[in-house]
Amino acid sequence: MPAPCASVASAAAVPVPVRPGLAILVLALLLSLQPVTTDLYLPALPALTRSLGASMADAQLTLSALLLAFGCSQMFWGPLSDRFGRRPILLVGLGAYTLASLGSAFAPAMDLLILWRSAQGAAMGAVVVCARAIVRDLYDPLEGARAMSRAFTGLGIVACACAPLGGLLSAWLGWRAALLALTVYAALTLALVVLHLPETLAQRNPQALRPATLLGTWLQVLRSPTFWAFSLLTMATYGGLFTFLAASSFVYIDVLGLTRTQYGWVMASAGVAYFGGTFLCRRLLVHHGLLRTVAIAGGLSLGGGALLVLFAWLGWQRPWVLVLPYYLFMLGHGIHQPCGQSGALGPFPRAAGVASALNGCLMMLAAFAIGGWLGRRLDGTVWPLVNGIGFWSLVLALVSWTLVQRFGDPARAPA
Template identity: 70%
Template sequence: MRTPSVPAAAESGITILVLALLLSIQPVTTDLYLPALPTLTYALGASVTQGQLTLSALLLAFGCSQLFWGPLSDRWGRRPILLTGLLLYTLASIGNTLAASMDLLILWRTLQGVAMGAVVMCGRAIVRDLYTPVAGARAMSKALTGLGVVACLCAPIGGWLADALGWRSALLALTAYALLTLAMVWRHLPESLPQPNPQALRPAILLRTWGRVLRHPTFWAYSLLTTASYGGLFVFLASSSFIFIEVLGLERTRYGAVLFSTGVAYFAGTFLCRALMARFGLTRTVAIGGLLSVSGGGLVMAVAAAGWHTPLALLPPFYLFMLGHGIHQPCGQSGCVAPFPDAAGVASAFNGFMMMLVAFATGAWVSAQLNGTVWPLVQGVGLFSVLLGAIAWGLVQKFGHPDANT
């Protein structure tokens, strides 16, 4: 496998900051409006299922669009695709704010998901452009630490905006974030792709590249890791606003504090990831993350089975799951593109597509299962924790070394 030299831009702290902004656009888009989701669903005269669709449709569009954006970025470079995506995202954010019906809101959220696909896919591909595989996992961990900070702040800010200024203000805040990120990319992030591939969009070349990525066991090991980890998180995101506010009786501001606390756990997990990698290496770090995931999911199930259906009982086990999530995402997102320095856009796109496809299916399942109890959240997190243990201790240990070629 070719090991490129690390460009000077990779050594810049501003590059990590911009990467953090790019990757954080996903939790900003999903988490900031969650405290307002029950209110906006009621205000627009919609059902709970329609309200959930504002999240699941966005994520399906996000995942599918990456299959389109990935080859484009390999052909034309990351920077033009990033700028295009951020402009589309800004327009869609304004449309969200002005939507007069749930149907229009879902439409604008879908377009926002398409645009978000360009931003996040390019962010992940840029890590492979600038860093060797193991260094990429460390850099991704630093960028996702920034994502953790943003995720911590999103829910409290969203709850405060919804209470003080109404639910539309939470959607309008996304426009400000997009404009800030656009300015930072324009000013501080040059093109990272050393040599665009002029053949990347030719059907025969594209199919060959897809086949090479999809046949590689390292790609599958790390993509399944990130997908299962995100699936468990998405169970929480899709169900928690209804369960914690409507079932367990929390106020929106306190629910914002709940999301803040889970973000802190994820934030801590990214720090733990870097410390563990320095001592144990990539695959053993993932194995330790698997132990945290399984412990968290198992304890959530045990607490619920014991009848302790309160936030104070359910949250501590979920914090263990989020610590594991803070390990699995940087290791998985960098590991799945590591074998493909010349096709990082395609590999990143397939990884993102897998995560969002599972998220969409999970959102549909959660919507059908919401029944006035905590069990949809508990059962979903428990299932994904078991899958994470199997992937982290099995597939990643066998196929997850950065120099794996078969």
């Protein structure tokens, strides 16, 4: 793997002494906190809903409220990490997440569970913002996409294990055990950061929190067509993923009749496809560069969504028949996310925290809207899941083939 390069935040900045292997391991664990938080408890979601006597709409809030808090909090954490550095914000975020995880595991009612899950989301925002900003601290955009794909390979391994583990824990020990496992993961990650991760930001920005500076930085990022092209890409690919996360447990367990353990293996198999996408991403980047790699992934995404709609329309509504096309979507997702997140931050070496926060906020606002839509549309059929993924696959293809190709290279983007 290419060695990390110094942040270009300052011409006089000295390369941060982070070993390449350690950097990828820590990034993988930090970025994996998001799928661990969402995927591990999904097999337990129907049982959790029944246990707390809640409605399906309330159950959706345990996921969508978490992601709304996650997205909005990034607007706060991003500038803080530019001002004070990545390490202190990571420590605060991981510590708060660990406490909120304990609260979630022992919540006696649905409203308190939603509250604790929202606190988890807010703390998770600090972790993921800093992880993405660390990539920009250490790498240029193309190398950042490769490094991010390696970290997402680790994320894929974790994601593959989450749903089966969540299914086993909830089946053997109850749904609270699945939530308690989040506490263990966060505590172990916190220990690794405390012991082994140095500060990666070569030069802190003492002006980062001043209102005029902050407003100017936000406007600088939001005026960038490159930022918007890649952020819409990440928003669309996460929209398809979140549609599956929010609807699949009800569709596959309650509609298609799988057990929680069987559903866990469906989730794991989708994680394997995503895992493969991160490997494919690195090979495509070497041979085709960033923009063409995104275009190829757009074809994979559209193919997966179109086949899913076609199979459902033909009446082939069986669990494994409907998950097969989704593997194509997840293969594309394994390419879109590292390329999109690295590309969105690429033009902003001195404001990576703010750019990361805005990019993440857009993804989570889309997820919150999808959660609200699904809460009203889940009707005991497969169609909310199928139509949602089909829609986002079409959006992905359009963004990949138009906006990213036109604006994805900042040197060629029109002013």
